[in-house]
Amino acid sequence: MALFTFKLPDIGEGIAQAEIVGWHVKVGDRVEEDQPIADMMTDKATVEMESPVAGTVVRLAGEPGDQVSIGAMLVEIEVEGDGAIGAAPPPAKETIAAETAVSESPLPSREGPGVGGERSEPPVVAPEEKPASPAPTPNPSLEGRGVEVLASPAVRARAKELGIDLSQVKPSGDRVRHADLDAYLLYGSGQGYAPAGRSARRGDETVRVIGMRRRIAENMAASKRHIPHFTYVDEIDVTALETLREQLNEGRGERPKLTMLPLLIVAICKTLPDFPMLNARYDDEAGVVTRHGSVHLGLATQTDAGLMVPVIRDAQDRNIWQLASEIRRLAEAARTGKAKSEELSGSTLTLTSLGPLGGIATTPVINRPEVAIIGPNRVIERPVFRGKEVVAAKLMNLSISCDHRVVDGWDAASFVQAVKKRLEAPAFLFVD
Structure with a gap:
């Protein structure tokens, strides 16, 4: 027998180390060539590492949350043959999964669920657990039956710990969630319905x-620490x-259903040329502000693992139907x-929407x-005065948070007033 040392390869993003998100194997497991063995997180993505050889796992680099340097040992595998075998791992296969890392910028705050998504609990993974693959995979108990149960890795890990067969759990949406x-524990496992006025009790979790x-x-701590926020x-x-x-x-015919967001994005893109200081990025270490001509609009999107920010490239060049399609595509891809x-x-x-949860106003944290x-x-809908008459009107509050080092309050207020003009008289959305 020989020992194969699989070293963490250079993932191609100029990083020095990556974080272990989860293991798909444990010491003593038999692995096959190209079998997923670990998920490693960089600043931009989660990368699925695959075994280049078949054999038995004899050593792992650490626990989820530990950092591994590029070129350091990730896994040692005992393989057939004589003599030590050097590791020359193939390029990693990149997968952006439910645990995908945030974008190079920090994510918006947790004030709202983001674009078109419902909130879910953060992943519950104890240090000693080995999370399953981030991508939804068929339930092992259903292999061979052609049935696929969709659930996040955190839900799968919890179900395994509780001894629940996911195929027996009725999902409330497109996949099984913690709720x-x-x-299932309360109603579907023989316990019957809880007495009126008493909710199910959960134990403490670390x-x-x-x-x-x-x-x-x-990233959120860095954003609040470095940026003097103000909100209008x-x-x-x-x-x-x-x-x-x-x-x-x-x-609309075959075109996607319009929400408020595509119309709002058009108003923002038509207004930004007069306020270039808002469509900008500030390198505070170099003391340089880059004002961008194109609008690459980030959309705060709720996923099972938290908020992610997919980006609509060149949003200023898209019409409302193209924006609606891209919003739906990116939100689905993120989730x-x-x-x-x-x-x-x-x-x-960045644009962050509370969606159906509503709210009077928000103070989002800058990306x-x-x-x-x-x-x-x-x-x-509220009653408002129009002249001397009281009529029903549909009203919406619009919040903007700005970096006071770069944007003055007058600029932020003037920008929102210009957007307001276009939204209240929507003909301005379709003329220059």
């Missing part, structure tokens, strides 16, 4: 902050805009772990090194 496991959640924590909020009458949106949806690394970096301005982030809030 579905709770419902959760190690690793992977994507640690990146979020570090204004109320916008979107009655005419909502009427236009409904009319456009009625005649299902199919977003590419280049789709998660390079934003020049460093950007200098501004915009947050639309829920549309509500």
Whole structure:
């Protein structure tokens, strides 16, 4: 027998080390060639490492959350043959999974669920657990039956710990979530319904902050530590805009259904040329502000693992239908772990929406090194005065947080007022 040392290869992003997100194997396991063995996180993505040889695992580099340097031992595998075998690992296969790292900039704050997503609990993974692969995979108990159960790695790990067969759990949406496991434990496992007025009790849990959640924590702390934030909020009458949106949806044919976001993005893109200081990135170490001509708009999107920021490239060149399609595509890619690394970096301005959760106003945290982030809030119907008459109007608050080192309060207020003008008279969205 011989010992094969699999060293962490250069993933091609100029990094010195990567974080262990999760192991797919343990000491003593038999692995086959090209079998996934570990998920390693860089600053931009989670990279799935595959075994270049077949054999038995005899040593692992560490636990989830530990850092491994490029060129250091990741896994030692006992293989057939005589003499030691050097490791010349092939290029890593990159997969952006549910635990995909945040973009090169920090993610927006947790005030809202992001674009079109519902909130979910953060992954619950104890240090000694070995999370499953981030990508949804068939339930092992169902192999050979052609049945696939979709669930995040954290949900799979918890189900395994509790001894729950995921095929027996009824999902509330497109995949099994923690709430579905709770419902199964309460109702579906023979315990019956809980007495009225008493909710299910969960024990205390100690959760190690690793992977994507640690990146979020570090980046958010850096953003608040380095950037002097200020937030401006204004109320916008979107009655005419909502009427236009409904009319456009009625005649959309095969095109995607319009939400408020594509119309808002058009208004933002048409307004930004007059406010170049907002579509910018600030390198505070070099003391340089880069004002961008193109609008690469980041969309804060809720996933099972937390907020991610896929980017609409050259948003200023797209019409409302193209924007609607791209929003849907990027949000789905982020939630299902199919977003590419280049789709998660390079934003020049970020938009974060609370969606159906609403809210009166938000104070979102800037996506460093950007200098501004915009947050639309829920549309509500309220009585307003029009002249001497009281009429029903659809109103929406629009928030913007800015870096006060680069953007003055007058500039932020003037920008929002210009966006407001276009949204309240939507004909301005379609003329220069």
